[in-house]
Amino acid sequence: MGERHYHLLWAKRSRVPGDPAYHPLLCHLLDVALVARAMWSDVLSPAVRRQLAAALRIPEADAGSWIAFLAGLHDLGKASPAFQFTWTAAHGLLRDAGFPLPPRPLDPRATPHGSVTAATLPEILVAEFQFDNLLAQRLSTVIGGHHGIFPRAHDLCDMPTVAVGRGLWNMARAALVGELASHIGVPRDAVPLGIDNPTAMTLAGLVSVADWIGSDESIFPLAATDADAAASLDFQNYCGQAEERAAAAMTRLGWLTSRTSAEPRAFSDLFPHITPNALQEAVIELARDLPHPSLVIVEAPMGEGKTEAALFLADHMNAVGGNRGTYVAMPTQATSNQMFGRVRDYLVQRFATEAVDLQLLHGHAALNAEFAALRQRTDALLTPHEGDADQDDEIASGVVAAEWFTYRKRGLLSPFGVGTIDQALLAVLQTRHVFVRLFGLAGKTVVIDEVHAYDTYMSTLLERLLEWLAALGSPVVLLSATLPDARRATLAKAYAAGLGTPSLESRTDPSAVYPRVTWVTRNGINSRHVPPSARTARSVRIEWVDGHLPETPEEPFPLGIQLQDALKPGGCAVVVCNTVGRAQAVYQALKRYFPDVADDGEPELDLLHARFLVDERQHREQRALRRFGKPGGVVTTEEGTISVRRPNRAVLIATQIVEQSLDLDFDLMVTDLAPADLVLQRAGRLHRHRRDARPRGLEAPRLWICRPECITDGVPVFDHGTTAVYDAHALLRSWLVLRDRDAIAIPDEIPDLIEAVYDDRPCPATEPPTVHAAWQRTRERYQEQADEAAAEAAVRWIKRPGAGGFIWQMTANARAEDAPDFHQAHQALTRLTPPSVSVVCLFDVNGCAALDVAGQEVVDVLEPPSLNLTRRLLARSVTLSDRRVVPELLTTDPPTAWRESALLRHQRLILLDSSGRASVGKYALRLDPELGLVVE
Numbered sequence: 001m002g003e004r005h006y007h008l009l010w011a012k013r014s015r016v017p018g019d020p021a022y023h024p025l026l027c028h029l030l031d032v033a034l035v036a037r038a039m040w041s042d043v044l045s046p047a048v049r050r051q052l053a054a055a056l057r058i059p060e061a062d063a064g065s066w067i068a069f070l071a072g073l074h075d076l077g078k079a080s081p082a083f084q085f086t087w088t089a090a091h092g093l094l095r096d097a098g099f100p101l102p103p104r105p106l107d108p109r110a111t112p113h114g115s116v117t118a119a120t121l122p123e124i125l126v127a128e129f130q131f132d133n134l135l136a137q138r139l140s141t142v143i144g145g146h147h148g149i150f151p152r153a154h155d156l157c158d159m160p161t162v163a164v165g166r167g168l169w170n171m172a173r174a175a176l177v178g179e180l181a182s183h184i185g186v187p188r189d190a191v192p193l194g195i196d197n198p199t200a201m202t203l204a205g206l207v208s209v210a211d212w213i214g215s216d217e218s219i220f221p222l223a224a225t226d227a228d229a230a231a232s233l234d235f236q237n238y239c240g241q242a243e244e245r246a247a248a249a250m251t252r253l254g255w256l257t258s259r260t261s262a263e264p265r266a267f268s269d270l271f272p273h274i275t276p277n278a279l280q281e282a283v284i285e286l287a288r289d290l291p292h293p294s295l296v297i298v299e300a301p302m303g304e305g306k307t308e309a310a311l312f313l314a315d316h317m318n319a320v321g322g323n324r325g326t327y328v329a330m331p332t333q334a335t336s337n338q339m340f341g342r343v344r345d346y347l348v349q350r351f352a353t354e355a356v357d358l359q360l361l362h363g364h365a366a367l368n369a370e371f372a373a374l375r376q377r378t379d380a381l382l383t384p385h386e387g388d389a390d391q392d393d394e395i396a397s398g399v400v401a402a403e404w405f406t407y408r409k410r411g412l413l414s415p416f417g418v419g420t421i422d423q424a425l426l427a428v429l430q431t432r433h434v435f436v437r438l439f440g441l442a443g444k445t446v447v448i449d450e451v452h453a454y455d456t457y458m459s460t461l462l463e464r465l466l467e468w469l470a471a472l473g474s475p476v477v478l479l480s481a482t483l484p485d486a487r488r489a490t491l492a493k494a495y496a497a498g499l500g501t502p503s504l505e506s507r508t509d510p511s512a513v514y515p516r517v518t519w520v521t522r523n524g525i526n527s528r529h530v531p532p533s534a535r536t537a538r539s540v541r542i543e544w545v546d547g548h549l550p551e552t553p554e555e556p557f558p559l560g561i562q563l564q565d566a567l568k569p570g571g572c573a574v575v576v577c578n579t580v581g582r583a584q585a586v587y588q589a590l591k592r593y594f595p596d597v598a599d600d601g602e603p604e605l606d607l608l609h610a611r612f613l614v615d616e617r618q619h620r621e622q623r624a625l626r627r628f629g630k631p632g633g634v635v636t637t638e639e640g641t642i643s644v645r646r647p648n649r650a651v652l653i654a655t656q657i658v659e660q661s662l663d664l665d666f667d668l669m670v671t672d673l674a675p676a677d678l679v680l681q682r683a684g685r686l687h688r689h690r691r692d693a694r695p696r697g698l699e700a701p702r703l704w705i706c707r708p709e710c711i712t713d714g715v716p717v718f719d720h721g722t723t724a725v726y727d728a729h730a731l732l733r734s735w736l737v738l739r740d741r742d743a744i745a746i747p748d749e750i751p752d753l754i755e756a757v758y759d760d761r762p763c764p765a766t767e768p769p770t771v772h773a774a775w776q777r778t779r780e781r782y783q784e785q786a787d788e789a790a791a792e793a794a795v796r797w798i799k800r801p802g803a804g805g806f807i808w809q810m811t812a813n814a815r816a817e818d819a820p821d822f823h824q825a826h827q828a829l830t831r832l833t834p835p836s837v838s839v840v841c842l843f844d845v846n847g848c849a850a851l852d853v854a855g856q857e858v859v860d861v862l863e864p865p866s867l868n869l870t871r872r873l874l875a876r877s878v879t880l881s882d883r884r885v886v887p888e889l890l891t892t893d894p895p896t897a898w899r900e901s902a903l904l905r906h907q908r909l910i911l912l913d914s915s916g917r918a919s920v921g922k923y924a925l926r927l928d929p930e931l932g933l934v935v936e
Helices: 025-042 046-056 060-078 088-096 113-129 133-144 153-157 168-184 197-214 227-231 235-252 278-288 306-321 333-350 369-382 391-395 421-428 434-441 456-472 485-498 558-566 580-590 614-628 676-683 720-725 728-738 750-758 769-796 807-811 867-874
Strands: 010-013 022-024 295-299 326-330 355-361 398-400 416-420 445-448 476-480 516-521 524-529 538-545 571-576 605-608 634-637 640-643 649-654 668-672 702-706 710-712 715-717 743-746 837-845 848-850 877-880 907-912 917-920 923-928 932-935
Touching: 010 025, 010 060, 022 025, 025 060, 025 168, 025 197, 025 235, 046 060, 046 197, 060 113, 060 133, 060 168, 060 197, 113 133, 113 153, 113 168, 133 197, 133 807, 168 235, 197 235, 197 434, 197 456, 197 807, 278 295, 278 306, 278 516, 295 306, 295 485, 306 326, 306 333, 306 445, 306 476, 326 333, 326 421, 333 355, 333 369, 333 398, 333 416, 333 614, 355 369, 369 398, 369 634, 416 421, 421 434, 421 445, 421 456, 434 456, 434 807, 456 476, 456 485, 456 769, 485 516, 485 750, 538 558, 558 571, 558 580, 558 668, 558 702, 571 580, 571 614, 580 605, 580 649, 580 932, 605 614, 614 634, 614 640, 614 649, 668 676, 676 702, 676 728, 676 743, 676 750, 715 728, 715 769, 720 728, 728 750, 728 769, 743 750, 837 867, 877 932, 907 917, 907 923
Parallel strands: 295 476, 326 416, 326 445, 355 398, 355 416, 445 476, 538 702, 571 649, 571 668, 605 649, 668 702, 837 907
Antiparallel strands: 010 022, 295 516, 516 524, 538 743, 634 640, 710 715, 837 848, 837 877, 917 923, 923 932
């Protein structure tokens, strides 16, 4: 182009009607390119930089400039009629400059600018930089997918020429590419020669994130007040300004906290108050020679210090392998909340002189007291204070939680995070911006706890995740108390496939029995036995009890009589129920046996399940931790930290909430029958911590298991709630293997129990024909469900890292991450669970919605809520999966004003009367202060 007509091409414009201010397209390309370069130098880990350069087949010294250049080209497609003529003010300027006008108005949605980039960039890369044609097309598709989905090849062919533009439009695009290359300083003698799928997805994520930052007008304000100002812009000078803004943005967003020390630390440095046990010593020894990347599977009984072992491993892998950061994935929000505090404490010890960002990732993270306190501290530190000369020194160290990472899809970008496994599994599901999640996990060590807790569908997704993490060069640590042999082998093979060595030789030592550590590297699969500590080696006494509920309140409850008798000398017991409904019923039946207040001022009988409103559930979780937690520990609440104080006598009725990762310790446990591995997991809360003395009769751990409701011809009949939660085949086999036992030796007998439930053995010949028939029937149904889960996963997940074909096929069937519209249930892609609906429970006071029954705090549901009100509304929310009420609730819509809120857009509103009731079809919901939400 003889003249710089490209200064007329705009990328962003003023939102004020009639205001001619805009941001020239070249400025925006420079903004994003320089953000990408700042990310390359200040955010990306050395491991990711090495991998990107190796895949592009160029020297690492040149790769940063090429990455910045390619990122900047993302919006080249905005130099097209389809985009430029969406702003009326630009029509005359562009027409006067010679750009041809389309004959009629164009719909920019029909010709997305990302697709125009993908269609027009290859020719320029080939002509100007001598790219290979296929590589140019592949890179252009990757760059053009920055709005979440890669453009399809056939869509590019179908774009109308009038929308893409020829002639002067082609010249403008070529000029923009040349100008960008000149300002960035692209080394033309080191042109990229290739790119594999993992690197393509990493690059796509990087480009998207750089675009998010480069589009932030608080960082990069509009550069031209009008066209005349744009014409006089000195782009070389602007480039210098943009470079300074990009560097400042990394600090402002809190991303520079990813600069972590490269030197490995000793276990004693990270956990100075812990003397390593045999398991931790084994992990310390293994870490010395562990190549990068690798998978480590730690199997050990509850209470062996697996968490500290995993954090040490992650820290060592990061330091040795050149990674930055760790994501710790947990099965539930409750377990994530507790793990958050433990990871924060580790980071405080590890990075005493540095600032590190830590995020809590799940739907109700904003309501967690510890995370909220960290957010408030961070906001205060990152907000500039005039005249505060010490501010820079203050933010130079400590754990922070920058707000930028709290928005949707950004959480995994934070250097450190704790959250649900769902956040990681979304990285291998076809969703918009799936590559941003993969980019967030690249260069991190990923720790996945409670691996045994995932069903067939989630386990299948986990295999695909492991394959991708290996391909991205991300080390992984898997933790489990109980893992079947076949499952361990499948997980190891999945990671090996991602390493490019699917047929790795297994060097498992036959003597490597449970407890054990297994590791997978490019050299093979190895295992070794780890002797259990004396504290966890024990015998748990089993007693079968009658848990059948009485028909009327007047009838005696056998379980209540037994518990009352066992706890006469004192003691803390837990009753674990398989469903919320049963937990509520058991609580009511036991009230007559434990009506008093304990010596700690709390009720002797307590209840904890998932159908309390969020704030009440958190309060009850904190109360359980405060009463039954580790001796000498503290619990963080909104009011501050409270020391653990164990009551002399108390009974907690709970659901599976207490099964996973909550650090609780009981003298006696009663449990509904569940699959044997989960029974063992629950039993891990028995005598979990050392105490000076246990009550008389409870000196040794005692596990009471409730018998099935009836047994017909040797076949147990389980209640409907239990079979709705757990697989019938696993329940039958668990009953058969546990029914004649009076004790379990932990850990010696754990492997045999697990294999007896999950391996492929036939029904024991000694069982009667009725049991054989039930075995075969439930086994067939189990296999059907496993096949259905695998088929569903195959429809939803992205292709393997080494798959052939076009890169656009990775997002060809992208879905919403949760409910795709307001009329569907909240059903995450990561779980095959019954439909559920989240509801906010408010009170109807004289026709107005209120937070309280007295109506002192009225809520206008027609107005968009503030962030503070949103949090208060979420605190009064609960998720329902009861099939009696879910279909009816789905016929209602969320309040219109809530739909723009990412936190509230799927919440239904329930208005309770003064007695706490609301009608839902044929049923009623009752909010009971003791029982939680009851379906009647």
